[in-house]
Amino acid sequence: MYSLSELQRSVADYMRGLDVDGNPHSLYEPIAYSLAAGGKRLRPMLTVLSCNIFSDNALSALPAAAALEVFHTFTLLHDDVMDNATVRRGKPSVYGKWGTNAALLSGDAMMIYSYKLLQQTPVEYLPAVLGCFNYTAMTVCEGQQMDMEFERRNDVTLEEYMAMIDKKTAALLAGATMIGAIQGGADTLSRRHLFSFATELGVAFQLQDDLLDAYGTEAQLGKPIGGDIIEGKKSFLMITAFDRADAAVRKQLHSLLEEKSMASDEKITRVLAIYDQLGVREIAEREIEAHFSRAMDALSCLEVEPERVEPLRALAQSLLGRNK
Amino acid sequence: MYSLSELQRSVADYMRGLDVDGNPHSLYEPIAYSLAAGGKRLRPMLTVLSCNIFSDNALSALPAAAALEVFHTFTLLHDDVMDNATVRRGKPSVYGKWGTNAALLSGDAMMIYSYKLLQQTPVEYLPAVLGCFNYTAMTVCEGQQMDMEFERRNDVTLEEYMAMIDKKTAALLAGATMIGAIQGGADTLSRRHLFSFATELGVAFQLQDDLLDAYGTEAQLGKPIGGDIIEGKKSFLMITAFDRADAAVRKQLHSLLEEKSMASDEKITRVLAIYDQLGVREIAEREIEAHFSRAMDALSCLEVEPERVEPLRALAQSLLGRNK
Numbered sequence: 327m328y329s330l331s332e333l334q335r336s337v338a339d340y341m342r343g344l345d346v347d348g349n350p351h352s353l354y355e356p357i358a359y360s361l362a363a364g365g366k367r368l369r370p371m372l373t374v375l376s377c378n379i380f381s382d383n384a385l386s387a388l389p390a391a392a393a394l395e396v397f398h399t400f401t402l403l404h405d406d407v408m409d410n411a412t413v414r415r416g417k418p419s420v421y422g423k424w425g426t427n428a429a430l431l432s433g434d435a436m437m438i439y440s441y442k443l444l445q446q447t448p449v450e451y452l453p454a455v456l457g458c459f460n461y462t463a464m465t466v467c468e469g470q471q472m473d474m475e476f477e478r479r480n481d482v483t484l485e486e487y488m489a490m491i492d493k494k495t496a497a498l499l500a501g502a503t504m505i506g507a508i509q510g511g512a513d514t515l516s517r518r519h520l521f522s523f524a525t526e527l528g529v530a531f532q533l534q535d536d537l538l539d540a541y542g543t544e545a546q547l548g549k550p551i552g553g554d555i556i557e558g559k560k561s562f563l564m565i566t567a568f569d570r571a572d573a574a575v576r577k578q579l580h581s582l583l584e585e586k587s588m589a590s591d592e593k594i595t596r597v598l599a600i601y602d603q604l605g606v607r608e609i610a611e612r613e614i615e616a617h618f619s620r621a622m623d624a625l626s627c628l629e630v631e632p633e634r635v636e637p638l639r640a641l642a643q644s645l646l647g648r649n650k
Numbered sequence: 651m652y653s654l655s656e657l658q659r660s661v662a663d664y665m666r667g668l669d670v671d672g673n674p675h676s677l678y679e680p681i682a683y684s685l686a687a688g689g690k691r692l693r694p695m696l697t698v699l700s701c702n703i704f705s706d707n708a709l710s711a712l713p714a715a716a717a718l719e720v721f722h723t724f725t726l727l728h729d730d731v732m733d734n735a736t737v738r739r740g741k742p743s744v745y746g747k748w749g750t751n752a753a754l755l756s757g758d759a760m761m762i763y764s765y766k767l768l769q770q771t772p773v774e775y776l777p778a779v780l781g782c783f784n785y786t787a788m789t790v791c792e793g794q795q796m797d798m799e800f801e802r803r804n805d806v807t808l809e810e811y812m813a814m815i816d817k818k819t820a821a822l823l824a825g826a827t828m829i830g831a832i833q834g835g836a837d838t839l840s841r842r843h844l845f846s847f848a849t850e851l852g853v854a855f856q857l858q859d860d861l862l863d864a865y866g867t868e869a870q871l872g873k874p875i876g877g878d879i880i881e882g883k884k885s886f887l888m889i890t891a892f893d894r895a896d897a898a899v900r901k902q903l904h905s906l907l908e909e910k911s912m913a914s915d916e917k918i919t920r921v922l923a924i925y926d927q928l929g930v931r932e933i934a935e936r937e938i939e940a941h942f943s944r945a946m947d948a949l950s951c952l953e954v955e956p957e958r959v960e961p962l963r964a965l966a967q968s969l970l971g972r973n974k
Binding site for chain 2: 426
């Protein structure tokens with residue numbers, strides 16, 4: 327069994343050691359660029375930490391763990407084309423730096439590269455891991471499609487929003503966790519608990535992202551605060567605000583969002599004032615807490631020695647800022 | 651062992667029977683639309699016909715065969731975005747009908763769907779089949795990247811062009827053939843012969859496509875004649891013409907290609923006159939014949955009863971119009 331920090335080091339080393347090049351170099355350069363941008367490596371960490379619960383050979387899950395991170399990064403390349411986003415994590419996105427065709431084709435190559443990594447999975451686990459990976463990948467596409475369609479609608483319900491983040495965000499965390507559990511040799515019941523854990527964690531994580539966008543700091547968020555408000559995104563906060571507002575406030579909110587000439591700062595301040603007035607922040611915080619707490623409960627259901635679960639629990643806590 | 655027409659029917663039935671739907675339906679609709687457009691189903695035919703040489707259970711290769719067709723169709727979806735092509739096989743392309751984001755995201759889902767089909771490969775062959783599929787898919791991306799870069803260059807050599815079609819076109823035919831051979835249980839030497847066969851066939855097939863674009867009929871080509879000339883594409887014919895032309899004719903060809911105001915028909919007629927003058931058609935025909943003949947020789951090297959190879963040979967002959 328490895329500690330959290332040992333596995334963090336292994337994942338970082340493995341990702342850094344990936345040899346992403348070939349001919350023509352121009353196809354591979356955007357792949358190496360976007361993988362080097364880093365991030366929390368949350369998905370591969372979930373894979374190795376889940377494997378680590380059941381097996382002392384968690385490092386054998388590193389190729390599949392990396393496949394999940396590469397797949398996740400591939401989705402960012404294509405999402406940036408669809409969202410016309412030229413900046414990612416404070417740096418030019420592949421789309422911003424090289425344009426649509428490069429983001430498209432190097433993105434495709436990147437998805438194939440994730441399957442090349444997956445191919446290194448020990449053969450006894452390959453069919454199950456491939457099946458889980460395919461299911462997960464397709465679900466993420468479905469979530470992205472829903473998200474794109476929501477942009478053109480003004481009547482997205484909270485239920486629809488929750489179903490969307492379940493597919494777009496939570497499914498990949500759940501897939502990463504399941505793929506680790508499979509390679510650790512987890513039994514069916516344990517897998518089921520871990521699936522609940524990761525799904526609840528994923529929802530809490532996404533809702534926290536929504537919350538930080540409005541109430542966080544630029545340092546926490548890695549980009550300016552209020553982006554969702556300016557883009558008129560149907561976030562958890564915005565949908566909740568519309569749900570709770572009376573006709574007058576709803577009208578006020580609508581005209582604020584459609585206002586083109588107002589300075590961004592001013593618009594953000596006014597929308598936040600409405601959120602505060604409606605208690606939206608507290609509702610979001612309670613919702614995050616509820617999902618996080620269910621995630622922790624699911625972990626407690628695992629019938630293994632408690633210390634084997636500790637590294638995964640610690641990661642989940644630090645992800646949601648619940649570090650002791 | 652199955653006959654060519656039996657396998658053609660099986661592939662057509664299998665492709666028609668694919669259940670491509672899910673939630674949201676809008677993600678899957680472009681996939682079903684583009685798969686229904688059909689075509690020769692060349693790649694899946696190569697898979698089952700290769701399997702058929704070594705095994706009486708060629709139908710077990712149908713899922714992987716379909717994976718290759720789905721992958722091929724996915725590349726068309728993304729190529730059409732990159733080429734800004736709104737028409738495909740005489741119908742609106744997915745890009746033309748639904749726009750960039752749909753072609754992008756449904757294309758991604760389609761690639762994942764090809765891996766879902768692959769996942770049905772009998773487990774004893776899965777690692778080898780997945781490895782071959784990944785290698786092939788990456789090579790096709792490399793070929794597409796080269797093709798895109800050639801568009802911006804005026805000094806593409808014949809060697810570079812041949813290397814590009816080797817990756818963009820021939821590799822997928824070779825991959826389809828190898829995946830069938832693997833599932834048929836072919837030995838290493840047989841696989842090597844089949845790889846040569848499919849690669850040579852793929853090159854001949856692409857060169858014939860270049861030739862038909864200039865000298866075929868609209869019925870043969872499925873689109874108006876002379877498209878490559880109008881787009882100024884560096885086809886085998888164009889590169890050969892530049893290679894063989896003296897300075898005066900080269901200058902003439904350059905100014906023809908850069909001429910914006912000339913009617914398309916007029917431009918095509920004039921370029922063809924230069925091709926005729928330089929003997930470009932005959933050079934292309936000889937080159938096609940040479941590759942086709944090497945493909946046939948490679949088939950003859952297979953150490954199996956000759957009649958087992960006949961269905962595959964017949965398909966290759968009909969593909970290149972060499973039917974007896």
